[in-house]
Amino acid sequence: MATAVIAVLTAMFANMVMTNKVFNWSFMLDNMFNAPVLEGVRTTLLMTIEAMILGVGIGIVLAVMRLSPNPIVNGAAWLYVWFFRAIPRYVLLTVCGGLGIFYSTYRIGVPFGSQLASLLGLSSDLSILSLNGNQIARGFVAGLLGLALSEGAYMAEIVRAGIASVDTGQQEAASALGMSRMLTMRRIVLPQAMRIIVPPTGNETIAMLKDTSLLLAIPVTNELFFQTQAIGNRTFQIVPMLMAALLWYLALSSVLMVGQFFLEKRFARGFDQRQARLKIMQVESEHGAGAM
């Protein structure tokens, strides 16, 4: 009965999709592989990868800060995570797109450089690098900034869970050997935390791929969704180009999902194999059940 209902509904849906002229499938096929759309796919993939790399980096730093005995360091990390988890990505990206409005120039140099310089009677403002606000706030860099800052907050929680999963005896053993806190983290704790960190990071990567469509808020003009929208608006073929975007995201996400499947399987297998080998050894050896 249920199968029949599903079959009928599927047939109706297929009929609607094939016969409704609004979809204009031939237009979609003609346009979904043209140069601007492929450029959009490239930008989207680059953005995903770069935002994730930065996000993971920020996340690791924050997670280590959260575990610091120093309450100021720990509190700063908490504040960061609270702030960036509490605001929607779309809003954050809009703010990043407007960075040129807050200040027209961004200087990188000595803190309070211009005040310090006037105090010392120097004409320079002690800045090393000076950036035009409207230039950096335009497009890719602003989008990357927004996505990476936001992702850092989520990754911090994931990394923290990974670190917490490592037995405290590991840190004690490393300390007893004279290893410092940072060295212990880098060489002993984080490598073991990876098994817990990798699977959710795969999910985050897929979510990031989809969230690049939010870059419309900045806007990033050479990104996939912007490109397909632009073509749709220009040619009045809105629905075919929406379908093109939808299929592209479907395809790219699927590729990432397959990658994630194998990554997770690999990690699980490594663990299972060791357990299995241990069992074989236990059976073979005279010692019987050696303690794990």
Next chain:
Amino acid sequence: MVRAEQIYKSFGHVEVLRGIDLEVAPGEVFCIVGPSGSGKSTFLRCINHLEKIDAGRLYVDGDLVGYKQRGDRLHEQRERDVCAQRRDIGMVFQRFNLFPHLSALENVMEAPIRVRKESRAVAQEQAVRLLDRVGLADRRAMYPSQLSGGQQQRVAIARALAMQPKLMLFDEPTSALDPELVGEVLDVMRGLAEEGMTMVVVTHEMGFAREVGDALVFMDEGVVVEAGKPREVLSNPRHRRTQAFLSKVL
């Protein structure tokens, strides 16, 4: 080698150590026995500053552990100095605490390379020698999960020795082992004692304490109840609490 003067330590409202005094001579095998919860493991962990003491003075090789004295006041040491002090004190844990993502050989090489900044070749040569010495020459490439408990504990001893410590701490090294694996670990420790290593051993192995130990203290409820030569304390305990404990374990 180790001198403890009136060591106090509390966890919250629970006083775990209530005025421990003892002295370990260089080259001595010093055994600490007592019922669980008597504070013996906590005291051992104070010796390399894994636990902070609340009051008293603790010296290793003449230096205060974890603190610096300026005038009359004690200041807590910086992390770098604490690490430097721990390098010279090896520790073996009840649950081995080997690094599971590293092979046996890498476990032994890790600290010499990263902490003492030795070259990979030198560290590897030493690690091979140490694993050979604890009878695991053929297990170098194995990961901890592929080793039996006794083998893991012997790798842990080799790992501690790789830092060439002047003092070794053993925290119930055989308590997590199946009975038939205890002997191989005790054999390694006996060999170490014969070579003159200073060892502080928290243990329930009274046979080992009697045979290898040079000195022994019985601890209960955070104080040293009785101290002396292992043979004397174990055969003729003077204190009632010692007698009660030994009648249960021997």
